[in-house]
Each structure stands twice: as C-alpha cells, then as structure tokens.
Amino acid sequence: MDSDAIFSALSDPNRRAIMALIGEKEEMAVGEIVERFDTIGRTGISSHLRVLRLSGLVTERREGNFRYYSIATQSADTVVAFLSTVYKDSLSGLSVSVDTSSTEFAADERTA
Amino acid sequence: MDSDAIFSALSDPNRRAIMALIGEKEEMAVGEIVERFDTIGRTGISSHLRVLRLSGLVTERREGNFRYYSIATQSADTVVAFLSTVYKDSLSGLSVSVDTSSTEFAADERTA
DNA sequence: TACTCATGTCTGTACATATTGACATATTCG
DNA sequence: CGAATATGTCAATATGTACAGACATGAGTA
Numbered sequence: 001m002d003s004d005a006i007f008s009a010l011s012d013p014n015r016r017a018i019m020a021l022i023g024e025k026e027e028m029a030v031g032e033i034v035e036r037f038d039t040i041g042r043t044g045i046s047s048h049l050r051v052l053r054l055s056g057l058v059t060e061r062r063e064g065n066f067r068y069y070s071i072a073t074q075s076a077d078t079v080v081a082f083l084s085t086v087y088k089d090s091l092s093g094l095s096v097s098v099d100t101s102s103t104e105f106a107a108d109e110r111t112a
Numbered sequence: 113m114d115s116d117a118i119f120s121a122l123s124d125p126n127r128r129a130i131m132a133l134i135g136e137k138e139e140m141a142v143g144e145i146v147e148r149f150d151t152i153g154r155t156g157i158s159s160h161l162r163v164l165r166l167s168g169l170v171t172e173r174r175e176g177n178f179r180y181y182s183i184a185t186q187s188a189d190t191v192v193a194f195l196s197t198v199y200k201d202s203l204s205g206l207s208v209s210v211d212t213s214s215t216e217f218a219a220d221e222r223t224a
Numbered sequence: 225t226a227c228t229c230a231t232g233t234c235t236g237t238a239c240a241t242a243t244t245g246a247c248a249t250a251t252t253c254g
Numbered sequence: 255c256g257a258a259t260a261t262g263t264c265a266a267t268a269t270g271t272a273c274a275g276a277c278a279t280g281a282g283t284a
Binding site: 003004007008010011013016019020022023071073076079080082083085086087088090091 | 131135191
C-alpha cells in the first residue's frame with residue numbers, strides 16, 4: 001500500500017471523522033454521511049471520499065443510485081507497519097500480521 | 113494528545129522518514145539526521161523537527177551544542193486509538209492500553 | 225422519453241505548507 | 255573576549271489542497 005497516500009489522506013480531520021463514521025456500521029451511503037456533517041457540504045464529502053478511495057482506505061459498492069462505502073480493513077496494515085518500525089517494542093502486543101521486513105519504512109526512505 | 117497535530121505531522125513523508133531514522137537509535141543529533149538526507153537541507157530538517165516536537169511525536173534533549181531527538185513513545189497511543197476506533201475487531205491483538213472510551217474519535221467529531 | 229434522485233467532477237478562490245538562504249542564538253574552546 | 259560549531263528562526267516563493275457552486279452522469283420511474 002502507498003503509505004504516502006494513506007497518511008496524507010488521514011491528515012485531514014474531516015476524513016478521519018468520515019472514517020470513524022463509516023466504521024460505526026458495516027457500510028454507509030454518501031447521503032448518510034453528508035447528513036452527519038454540519039461544517040462541510042455534499043461536494044466536500046464527495047472530494048474526501050475520493051481521496052479515501054484512491055488511497056485504499058475505503059471501498060465503494062454501487063447499488064442503484066446509491067454508493068455504499070466501507071472500511072478497507074487491510075489498509076490498517078500500512079499504518080501499523082509504520083508504528084512497528086518506529087515504536088518497536090514500545091508497542092505491546094501489536095500484531096496484525098505485520099510484515100516488518102517491508103523496506104517501506106527502512107532508513108532508505110531518506111532517498112525519497 | 114492532539115490527534116490533528118499528530119496526523120498532520122505524520123502526513124509528510126520526510127517527517128515519517130525522520131521518525132524512522134530516530135527510531136533506529138535511542139536518540140539522534142540533528143546533524144546526524146541531516147547527513148542522512150540528500151533531498152532536503154539543514155533548515156528543512158530543522159523545520160520538520162519543529163513540527164514533530166510541537167505535535168509531541170519526538171522529544172528534545174540539549175547537551176552542549178547538540179540537540180538530541182528521541183521518539184516520544186506515548187505518542188503512538190493517539191494513532192492506535194484511531195485505529196481501534198475505526199478498524200475495531202479487524203485489528204488482532206492490538207492493545208497498547210488504549211483508552212477507547214476517549215471521545216476523540218467518536219462520531220461527534222463531525223462537529224469539529 | 226422526460227423527470228427525479230444520488231453522486232461525481234470541474235473550476236476558481238482562499239489558505240496552508242515545504243523549502244531555501246540569510247540571519248540570529250547559544251555553547252564550547254583557545 | 256573572539257572564533258568556530260550546532261541549531262533555530264524569519265522572509266519569500268512555490269506548490270498543494272479544502273471547499274463551494276455549477277454542471278455532468280447514471281440509475282430508477284412514470
């Protein structure tokens with residue numbers, strides 16, 4: 001997974017709130033999400049969902065006029081891999097079958 | 113911890129690389145970090161360290177002319193709390209004594 | 225076909241931020 | 255004290271992006 005896209009997507013508080021909202025249920029239609037927000041409108045939500053979708057944090061299912069979004073569970077691995085690399089033993093019992101041999105967060109990232 | 117500041121700080125790839133670099137050792141001086149980067153200079157590193165410091169992701173220790181940075185281990189809790197809220201049972205064995213009763217990632221975040 | 229509904233996309237604007245060079249600060253050493 | 259070293263800060267520039275309004279698309283329905 002592209003950690004740049006994922007962490008960039010998670011940097012926005014509204015996107016994290018959308019994630020938390022979708023996480024409440026198995027899946028959630030766009031209109032349902034829009035209703036829950038006072039500060040941003042439909043176009044804003046749509047833009048945020050696009051970012052979340054392109055980064056792989058959520059998946060989309062179309063049914064009729066509706067689009068249902070749900071959390072892409074495997075997307076947590078990218079974040080957890082970063083935590084494992086940086087915090088190591090300080091994280092007690094963090095597993096999630098993380099492949100810490102992935103070089104994505106190795107010191108070589110300096111050449112990025 | 114301020115999740116806005118933390119996720120915002122982690123959104124930059126260079127800052128994540130700096131975190132991974134510091135995580136390699138117990139602590140690391142600024143010059144040591146600067147040497148490891150080709151793409152950004154000393155002022156850039158200094159700015160990134162400022163962001164990391166203000167968000168609570170790293171701590172600073174001064175000794176003589178040097179400033180040693182180290183990972184603030186408790187800062188992982190904020191990220192893990194978010195993961196727990198959104199991914200829930202999908203995360204196997206993620207503990208880190210997360211206080212999931214914290215309302216920071218509750219659905220009420222929409223009013224932010 | 226015509227109409228409605230749910231949602232995405234495009235464009236423009238306002239604001240945030242990453243980066244650098246020049247300058248400032250603080251510490252050590254002679 | 256004066257010079258050197260390590261690091262932070264400021265100003266300016268360039269690039270990214272969040273949001274809204276207008277428009278487009280695609281599915282259902284009469």
